[in-house]
Amino acid sequence: MSDTKKKGFDLGNWMIPIIAVAIAMFIAGIMMKLQGADPISAYKTLFTTSFGSVAGFSATLGKATPLVLSGLAVTIGLRAGLFNIGAQGQLISGALATAWAGYALTGLPAFIHLPIALAFGIFFGGFVGYIAGALKAYRGVHEVITTIMLNSIIMALSDYLVVYHFREPGQLLTRTSEIQKSARLPFIFSLPLGFFIAIACAVLAWWIMTNTTSGFRFETVGRNKFAAWYAGISVKRTLVMAMMISGGIAGLGGAVETLGVTYRFEPAFNAGLGFDGITIALLGRAHPLGIIPGAILIGGMRAGASNMQFVAGVATELVDLLMALILFLVTAPLVTRFFKNTTSKSVTGGW
Amino acid sequence: MSDLLEITGLTKQFPGVLANDNISLTVKAGEVVALLGENGAGKSTLVKAVFGLIKPDKGQIKISGNVIEYGDTAGVIAAGVGMVHQHFQLVPVMSVTENIILGDEPRRGFFINRQSSRKQVIELSKRYGLEVDPDAIIEDLPVGMQQRVEILKALRKDVKLLILDEPTAVLTPQEIDELLLVIRNLAKSGVGIVLITHKLHEVMAVADRVLVLRGGKAIGFTSPKESDEAGLAQMMVGRSVVLRVDKKPAKPGKAALEVRGLQVLDDRKLLSVKGVDLTVHSGEILGVAGVEGNGQRELVEAICGMRHRVSGQVLVAGVATKDMHPHAVHLAGISHIPEDREKHGLVANYSIADNLVLNQFDQAPFAKGWVRNISQVNSNADAVVEKFDIRTPSAQNLASSLSGGNKQKVVVARELSEDLKVLVAAQPTRGIDVGSIEFIHNQLIAARDRGAAVLLVSAELDEILSLSDRIAVMSGGEIVAIVDSKDADRNYIGRLMAGMKA
Incomplete structure (x- = not known):
């Protein structure tokens, strides 16, 4: 066990996720074999589809974009000692709010419309996070409970809003109108702009966590809130801020997905993006930069899944199976540490 | 049988x-x-x-x-x-x-x-x-x-x-x-x-x-x-190891820390500090002796803004301090070596360097506006590790890697590293090795000689006797006597600690 706190990447800490992914793929491979499929060809198809061509890689990055943001959202929470299970709800709030801003505001130039639509997503995602944060800080309600409950509330509420208030006129399907052209996120060199926004967010978050006083407050509260209080950090304010920022980032994830991929809100969209964020955050060891490879890996699996089904005859659900296995293998050691908070190498201590 | x-x-x-x-x-x-x-x-x-x-x-x-x-x-x-x-x-x-x-x-x-x-x-x-x-x-x-x-x-x-x-x-x-x-x-x-x-x-x-x-x-x-x-x-x-500390006679100055009519509840909501009055002058060490569990912990926490004061006041240089606000109390001039260094004193999985600036990380020179000045934090740490003889290969090591005595040195160093007015030291040498005890004792004396008012609370009677200029005996939530350490008699203090009328 290394006791030094390193600023850069410490490979030792990254062995758990790497091994977890390898074992998960191995187990999934056995299951494919049992079904009579060829795992080698399946994996080959999966990864050549998603990483083998510019178009494929672009699709992968498109899938990875909301995952980077939802993974980052969960990471920010973990850093301050909060387990935000509510990225899903926050992301949906952001997606719906952004979709509304995207279709209802008309006649704006793109350079105004886009930021406004994104801001809607951040604001509403952040607001949902704020509710959980305030309940935690001022009423002592555990954030895992409130965020799970908020997930249900928001899913039902967004259904209701789309059915009765925001439905596309004359449309039978439960969905909003399409967003204006001026609110669409463009592609840059055939790569989605949203991905660069997400990466910028992750890098910014990393810089803030390592170099600013706010980052230090977050980390201190996450590691020892008694010492934080004693040292003059407002623990309550920090908790609320952390949940709000976490929710805002998840909301941005929903916004980017809406403006860059789906172009409208439909309750069936965005399914699981927030929950995948939990897997990715843990896979990335709650490191703002560590989540990027994790999100790209998962995004690539999602992007290549249907082609894999077509070529190798393996159902797309294999990706969910892989995700579940990875989550299982990664969390077992990490979550225990997070909740016990006894060892020096807690989930938030990996750098 | x-x-x-x-x-x-x-x-x-x-x-x-x-x-x-x-x-x-x-x-x-x-x-x-x-x-x-x-x-x-x-x-x-x-x-x-x-x-x-x-x-x-x-x-x-x-x-x-x-x-x-x-x-x-x-x-x-x-x-x-x-x-x-x-x-x-x-x-x-x-x-x-x-x-x-x-x-x-x-x-x-x-x-x-x-x-x-x-x-x-x-x-x-x-x-x-x-x-x-x-x-x-x-x-x-x-x-x-x-x-x-x-x-x-x-x-x-x-x-x-x-x-x-x-x-x-x-x-x-x-x-x-x-x-x-x-x-x-x-x-x-x-x-x-x-x-x-x-x-x-x-x-x-x-x-x-x-x-x-x-x-x-x-x-x-x-x-x-x-x-x-x-x-x-x-x-x-006990009287086994009497650690002799060389110190000059105190030159007490003005009243730096005043506690007036302080009443505090313990965790069971029972009154455990029953109206305590204390004055500590700059340039002296006032030791609080007592069998543990007689309200000392609650007294210290209330003085340092970590426990609600039911009634009474804590003044620094004549100015009342805020209740339940450790940071405000700290800014008012009270430094505190907390009894529970693992819980309050340190963030175990922060580096020694970060722990040394824990209560001033957002102040110059350790931060410029919003951005932390990491190189200042590190050079401060290197200097302190050297000066306080903190035994570690590097100031970048985690605090959790230190021994108890060295952890305590980190806390003491942090609290002493400022222009000190009042120091409240609670069980400052509990559970640490003799070498570190001696070092910390000398640091407390040195702080006193620089003009700080030191309130020392310890369950070790020897520590109280060898460091204090005056000794307050606490029993049943009250200060039952304050004696000059020159006149302090171990038996007499022992009886007072036991709650007997001397």
């Missing part, structure tokens, strides 16, 4: 601490033996060894004549040893009966036999004269009653030897009296009892014999007949 428990020459060495040093003890049936000692004296190590939870380096433990093997906890329990823990092991939402039968339920086929369970509990409570309502839910019961359930739970397993770990720590005075009566009655019915405590009057009230432990050593056996509370206090706080 034969010995229920026979410990001979028990020795246990932990890294850096000799927890038990050649301790021998026998307990006979029907006898109450008190284990008296301060925190860290080796009481819990001894008990763990009895349960086979730790492997002694030397020595032997016999229960009813049979040698205990390390790891055979089940065997110890089967041999009739029961324990009532300081923190109750009860399920709050279940009934008294359910809690007592838990783990060994009378069954009828696949189901719990509730009727016979209930009957067992009633019989048990009659047999030992411990009245309980078998159907009451635990969380509705007062703490004293919960403890009674805990005792019954232990007794149900035909206990011959009952170990009570700090049983009165959470009780009110009335509940304590009742418990002491229960202990006497149990002993009369033939149960051997080991009472672990650091409260003198309980020992006087109930024990047949007393084994005083200090720093892992058995200081000696005595009994309430042979000794009095003052004598016990002296044995407990």
Whole structure:
């Protein structure tokens, strides 16, 4: 066990996720074999589809974009000692709010419309996070409970809003109108702009966590809130801020997905993006930069899944199976540490 | 009568601490033996060894004549040893009966036999004269009653030897009296009892014999007949290693810290600081002596803004400080070496460098606006590690990698690194090595000589005697006397600590 706190990447800490992914793929491979499929060809198809061509890689990055943001959202929470299970709800709030801003505001130039639509997503995602944060800080309600409950509330509420208030006129399907052209996120060199926004967010978050006083407050509260209080950090304010920022980032994830991929809100969209964020955050060891490879890996699996089904005859659900296995293998050691908070190498201590 | 428990020459060495040093003890049936000692004296190590939870380096433990093997906890329990823990092991939402039968339920086929369970509990409570309502839910019961359930739970397993770990720590005075009566009655019915405590009057009230432990050593056996509370206090706080500190006479200046009419509640919401008045002048060390648990902790926490002040004021240079706001109190000029350095003093998985700026990370030169100046943090750390002789390969190592003494040096260094007006040091040398103790003592004297007002609270009477310029004795939540250290007499202070009118 290394006791030094390193600023850069410490490979030792990254062995758990790497091994977890390898074992998960191995187990999934056995299951494919049992079904009579060829795992080698399946994996080959999966990864050549998603990483083998510019178009494929672009699709992968498109899938990875909301995952980077939802993974980052969960990471920010973990850093301050909060387990935000509510990225899903926050992301949906952001997606719906952004979709509304995207279709209802008309006649704006793109350079105004886009930021406004994104801001809607951040604001509403952040607001949902704020509710959980305030309940935690001022009423002592555990954030895992409130965020799970908020997930249900928001899913039902967004259904209701789309059915009765925001439905596309004359449309039978439960969905909003399409967003204006001026609110669409463009592609840059055939790569989605949203991905660069997400990466910028992750890098910014990393810089803030390592170099600013706010980052230090977050980390201190996450590691020892008694010492934080004693040292003059407002623990309550920090908790609320952390949940709000976490929710805002998840909301941005929903916004980017809406403006860059789906172009409208439909309750069936965005399914699981927030929950995948939990897997990715843990896979990335709650490191703002560590989540990027994790999100790209998962995004690539999602992007290549249907082609894999077509070529190798393996159902797309294999990706969910892989995700579940990875989550299982990664969390077992990490979550225990997070909740016990006894060892020096807690989930938030990996750098 | 034969010995229920026979410990001979028990020795246990932990890294850096000799927890038990050649301790021998026998307990006979029907006898109450008190284990008296301060925190860290080796009481819990001894008990763990009895349960086979730790492997002694030397020595032997016999229960009813049979040698205990390390790891055979089940065997110890089967041999009739029961324990009532300081923190109750009860399920709050279940009934008294359910809690007592838990783990060994009378069954009828696949189901719990509730009727016979209930009957067992009633019989048990009659047999030992411990009245309980078998159907009451635990969380509705007062703490004293919960403890009674805990005792019954232990007794149900035909206990011959009952170990009570700090049983009165959470009780009110009335509940304590009742418990002491229960202990006497149990002993009369033939149960051997080991009472672990650091409260003198309980020992006087109930024990047949007393084994005083200090720093892992058995200081000696005595009994309430042979000794009095003052004598016990002296044995407990000890006079073994008197650390001599060279210091010049104090040159007290103006009143720097004033405490006026301070009243504070403890965790049980009982008044534990009952109107304390203190004045500490700049350039002097005022030591607060007292047996632990007499309100010292609450006093310190209230002064430092970490515990609500029910009434009264804390002034720094004549200006009142804010209640329940450690940072505001710190800014007002009170530095604080907290009693619990792991909990309040340090962030274990931060580097030493970050810990050294924990309460000033957002101030110049360690931050410029929003951005931290990491290179300043690091150069500060390197200088402090050097100056305070903190034993570590690098200031970038995690605080958790340090030994207790070096951790404490980090805390002390941080609190002293400013232009110090008032320093409140709570148990500043508890559980650390002699070298670090000496270093920290010298730092406290140096702070005094630079004009700081130092309030030193310690359970170590020797520490108080060797460092203080004046000594305040605290007992039962009150300051019972303030004496000049030149006139301080160990016996006199011991009697005051024991709550006797001198």
